[in-house]
Amino acid sequence: MNPIRVSAKNTNVFYGAKQALFDVSIDIAERSVTALIGPSGCGKSTFLRCLNRMNDTIESCRVTGDITLDGRDIYDPSLDVVELRARVGMVFQKPNPFPKSIYENIAYGPRIHGLARGKAEMDAIVETSLRKAGLWEEVKDRLNEPGTGLSGGQQQRLCIARAIAVSPEVILMDEPCSALDPIATAKVEELIDELKENFCIVIVTHSMQQAARVSQRTAFFHLGILVEVGPTEHIFTNPKDQRTHDYITGRFG
Ligand SMILES: Nc1ncnc2c1ncn2[C@@H]1O[C@H](COP(=O)(O)OP(=O)(O)OP(=O)(O)O)[C@@H](O)[C@H]1O
Numbered sequence: 001m002n003p004i005r006v007s008a009k010n011t012n013v014f015y016g017a018k019q020a021l022f023d024v025s026i027d028i029a030e031r032s033v034t035a036l037i038g039p040s041g042c043g044k045s046t047f048l049r050c051l052n053r054m055n056d057t058i059e060s061c062r063v064t065g066d067i068t069l070d071g072r073d074i075y076d077p078s079l080d081v082v083e084l085r086a087r088v089g090m091v092f093q094k095p096n097p098f099p100k101s102i103y104e105n106i107a108y109g110p111r112i113h114g115l116a117r118g119k120a121e122m123d124a125i126v127e128t129s130l131r132k133a134g135l136w137e138e139v140k141d142r143l144n145e146p147g148t149g150l151s152g153g154q155q156q157r158l159c160i161a162r163a164i165a166v167s168p169e170v171i172l173m174d175e176p177c178s179a180l181d182p183i184a185t186a187k188v189e190e191l192i193d194e195l196k197e198n199f200c201i202v203i204v205t206h207s208m209q210q211a212a213r214v215s216q217r218t219a220f221f222h223l224g225i226l227v228e229v230g231p232t233e234h235i236f237t238n239p240k241d242q243r244t245h246d247y248i249t250g251r252f253g
Pocket of ligand 1: 040047
């Protein structure tokens with residue numbers, strides 16, 4: 001396993017009085033893809049959102065336990081959440097480009113974080129991000145057209161390029177292919193595979209085939225509990241827990 005980038009210890013999450021996650025502890029390695037799988041409602045998205053404090057935006061939500069990024073407590077009150085979300089980027093289920101040009105979709109983050117001095121540097125960030133997202137060739141002649149005019153798959157790669165543009169350390173993906181057709185899905189999966197060379201990626205997926213294709217480690221959640229985590233191959237061929245076995249063989253979920 002690569003060095004640990006994100007570590008959660010005894011994480012509990014409550015929505016009002018209802019507890020959604022119970023004592024979740026997991027280490028997530030850099031330069032790798034970790035898949036979170038499990039039946040609907042088991043807490044995958046809730047856990048993913050803990051990692052960049054997106055749960056802060058849900059009023060009833062309370063998180064306890066320790067979550068660190070490079071050893072630093074991300075729930076430390078002195079931590080700047082805007083900066084955290086630049087370091088821990090997120091790609092959502094449904095592509096959500098800003099209602100702006102393709103160029104502006106990428107340039108927005110670097111601009112608010114002061115990452116470019118002048119137009120030439122910004123142009124370079126936009127090009128590099130689009131190249132890393134495998135989209136440059138498709139959009140280089142239409143950078144001033146609206147991002148919302150791209151196909152669904154292109155929009156999702158635009159959102160991935162937007163996440164990359166601020167040089168995050170971690171990229172969280174919440175079912176990033178669920179709104180895409182099989183060809184666009186394959187492209188995004190290829191992209192995830194390339195991105196893992198530079199980023200720590202955590203992906204929630206309903207597709208066990210996708211988890212098997214893209215991830216090196218898989219975590220299986222059930223009823224708010226992290227039942228088992230390990231190398232993807234082991235989880236799919238030789239799970240230790242009966243619940244994992246039942247899920248991957250299609251007995252429930
Ligand atoms: N904003 C919210 N307010 C109240 N309860 C919530 C909220 N979001 C999630 N929950 C509850 O927390 C539990 C975990 O939900 P979560 O969305 O994390 O599961 P999931 O595994 O990602 O599910 P799915 O695969 O269906 O997306 C569920 O019981 C859900 O109803």
